[in-house]
Amino acid sequence: MKPDNPLVTGLALVAGLIFLSPALYSIWMSFQAADAFYAGKLKFTLDNYALAIGQYHFARYLLNSIIVSGLVTVIGITLSTMAAYAFARYEFPGGNFLFGAVIATLMIPSHISLIPNYLTLAKVDLLDTYAGLILPAISNGFAAFFLRQYIRGIPRALDEAAYMDGARPWQVLWRVIVPIAKPAILSMGLYVFITEWNNYIWPLVAVGKEDLYTLQIGLARLYRLNPGEGGIDWPLVMAASTITILPVLIGFVLIERHLVRGITMGAVK
Amino acid sequence: MPRKFTPYLFVLPLIAFIVVFTYIPILTSLNLSVREWDFLSPDKPFVGFENYRLLLDSHEFWNSLRVTAIFAFVSVPIRLVLALLIASFLVRETLSARILRGALFLPFVTSTVSIAVIFSWVFSTDYGMANALLRAIGGEKVPWLQDPAIALWVLILVNTWKQLGYDVIIYIAGLQAISNELYDAAAVDGGGRLHVFRRVTVPLVMPTTYFLLVISVIEAFQIFTIVNVMTHGGPAGATDMLVNMLYRTGFTLFDIGKGSALAVLLFAILITLAWIKARVIGRKVHYEA
Secondary structure (H helix, E strand, O other): OEOOOHHHHHHHHHHHHHHHHHHHHHHHHOOEOHHHHHOOOOOEOOHHHHHHHOOOOHHHHHHHHHHHHHHHHHHHHHHHHHHHHHHHHOOOOOHHHHHHHHHHOOOOOHHHHHHHHHHHHHHOOOOOOHHHHHHHHOOOHHHHHHHHHHHHOOOHHHHHHHHHOOOOHHHHHHHHHHHHHHHHHHHHHHHHHHHHHOOOHHHHHHOOOHHHOOHHHHHHHHHHHOEEOOEEOHHHHHHHHHHHHHHHHHHHHHHHHHHHHHHHHHHHO | OOOOOHHHHHHHHHHHHHHHHHHHHHHHHHHHOOEOOOOOOOOOOEOOOHHHHHHHHOHHHHHHHHHHHHHHHHHHHHHHHHHHHHHHHHOOOEHHHHHHHHHHHHHHHOOHHHHHHHHHHHOOOOOOHHHHHHHHOOOOOOOOOOOOOOHHHHHHHHHHHHHHHHHHHHHHHHHHOOOHHHHHHHHHOOOOHHHHHHHHHHHHOHHHHHHHHHHHHHHHHOOOHHHHHHOOOOOOOOOOOHHHHHHHHHHOOOOHHHHHHHHHHHHHHHHHHHHHHHHHHHHHOOOOO
């Protein structure tokens, strides 16, 4: 990477800060005492976070979001990788048809299944449970498609060698394919995790019990239902918003490259 | 060596989830859309196309379709033009380009609910950043989210802010695929910067543009979160997008028949858009090496 003219770099930094200013200011605001904020003064405090975590249960929502997004990612990526492997390596009757059915889900708007999925889960008594939040989000046609393309790029000779050594198909997948496809699997995993972390409409319909709120639902409710004195308590809401953003933000900073590669590979290939 | 049923075992779990949570629901929606039901009553009488007729006769549906179409067909082209211009500056591998790419991309991975809440503050009448800036240059307070003529434009702005970085990243990947020789050739021919942009860059990233156009329009037709958090479809229906109407019909009014009919119509609209895309892309886009 070329380090360019310091002036240009400085300007770029300023432009970036202006673009992000609403979000940056919201984080700044979350550390202000509400009364001072409305009086136009500065007073740093952690009270908003204490309030969000204590009285408004954001620690619980955080835990729920981690559980739901984590399980959706692990189960979803496992199933996608298994299917991708079979689609990439086997010719089998109905294989093309099934692969077509997987690809077609990319074109199907998820909202057509909103009411039916609600009814399905009501029938088996899984509304207001973790399972109810997780199950409809598991299947991911894009991940399966993307991983299949990646696995097709891995030389078959590696599989053959493993079969010679007496490996079973699932051992080939686990010992040969998965280690080589690890970068692709990680990119996709990250993408699925962030998508699920930010999912809103499904938890909104599937969960009524406060114990099971994810961060997104908790934040939307707090914003809607918690007016402070003479209006919304913005610093408190922004503390809750910061808790909602932060885990993904940290992950993004750590692994930006992986994520960007995952997203662009899917688009340009 | 692998046995005959091995591949089926590998694909079965994924296929099972897809069938239960994607394909059967399409059939369920079709079935419910010709019935009358409120979630509770034991029977669901068949009413034919009554739900569709009610929808197509209602001001509510046409308003919602109009608002959604404006949202999609105004915001997407603006975003793509902006994104291509920005991408052609940020395609270089320099520190400043890297910083700006990171800044632009951050909103895309940020929670949409957070973004909606943050911009509800930015555009709140009394304490918001937008009105503070207006006051600083001597303007009057604007009730951004309470004025039916303005609220939709605020949502377009917020969605642009969120999605722009994604478009830029995809365009950069598209631009990187264009060979430098073409630029050199255009420069030798004596083209200015603008000329090269119009004659080389724009046509060569056409496949990327079509890709972004289609997925962005489809995504715009399904917008829900920022509407639900920021305006609830108001004021006076000015931001009542299709999915917001679907949510209200199904989960607030419990009119399952009408909600399902609306879902089927939304599905039909998006499939039509996808079909147009397949036709157009199939014909026009093949500049790639």
